[in-house]
Amino acid sequence: MAKPTTAGQRRIIAGADPVTGRLRGTEAQLAALVRLRLAFRHPRPPHAYFLTPAGHRVREEPVEAVPETAPVEVPSGVFTPRTGTEQEPPGEDGPARAREVRSAWLGIVEMRRMTNPGGDRTIPCAWERTHRVRAVAIALEAAGRVPAGPGREGYRVVDTAQPDAVEVGEASAEGTRACGAVLERAGWLVSEHGDARTGRRYVLVSPRRA
Template identity: 80%
Template sequence: MAKPTTAAQRRIIAGADPVTGRLRGTEAQLTALVRLRLAFRHPRPPHAYFLTPAGHRVRDEPTDTAPETAPVEAEPGVFTARTGTEPEPAAAGPAREREVRGAWLGLVELRRMTNPGGDRERPCAWERAHQVRAVAIALEAAGRAPASAGRDGYRVTESVQADAVEVSEPTAEGVRACGAALERAGWLVSEHGDARTGRRFVVVSPKRR
């Protein structure tokens, strides 16, 4: 497996977005990572660069050597999946919409590259390992709004069921809309209710085949 050979390349890989693997750097730096098969350029605008599965493995590899420079810190504005459980108000507007669309397209491309047969219709290994964030990205990309201070919306939380998450909204219509959006995004969905509290929610798990 090809690996980066320079400290600058290692810093760029280490600084990739933790959710989507989106990379930041100069065009020359990112093109060099593409040649090493550690990154790919998304075919749709804004043509962002993302880590390939090999690039993710390089980033996750432990190292026994001290870093050559100070650790890379997350840049302000780096994309974060909104689960609806955050204490601060959710970002909104055209810039956020572009970021969410880029994150979703990055996941679809990761499905193509890592699922058997290039299957884009079901979650990939990264999504199965980060289900809360992956489900939140799919919901926001489908036009659903996360809950925040003073605004109702979806909430994505861990489920008591193994290998699943829960999505709730204040209304039954909202719950069903979230379930439909996630089914279109390739997830398995089942609707449930709590007879004691009246709460409605969907349990979401990844398709295996």
């Protein structure tokens, strides 16, 4: 379980730049957030500190006024993208889940800016290329697509034998094409295919390169 943050640390997180997630504070304060995995230090000068996806999630949580010495609990657990292949029913689709998904997507966009050449936010970054199923699922859910589940139709994201591609599909051809359009806007290469035996339509998705 994650260690609790202090009220002072929560104020530093809340004061991060709303677009880039850049943090301001003393070296000791920022190093402490790095140890909590809520921030990272950019390897290039001026070696600024930025929120990680977990830090973005903490910033999204409502915080009540507390004394400086009182600990504030960091939400437990790790964000899990929904691929539509889960055997168990998904959790609640309420405001808390929406905040988690939004923070995860913002974290990906920030990783693109920090790690892609020229800060290019329009193409997948190295993390997305090595976590394709998770990255594609986050992009779909962040755009409002619904994952499949027990008794519910929606998208499914599965890995393929191709080294760079994942497969995405919905029960209807229209839904599948809508998923493909979402992923194209998110910087992925998409090609539509069909299964001659079943007539099922699906898209193959791979990371676009500059």
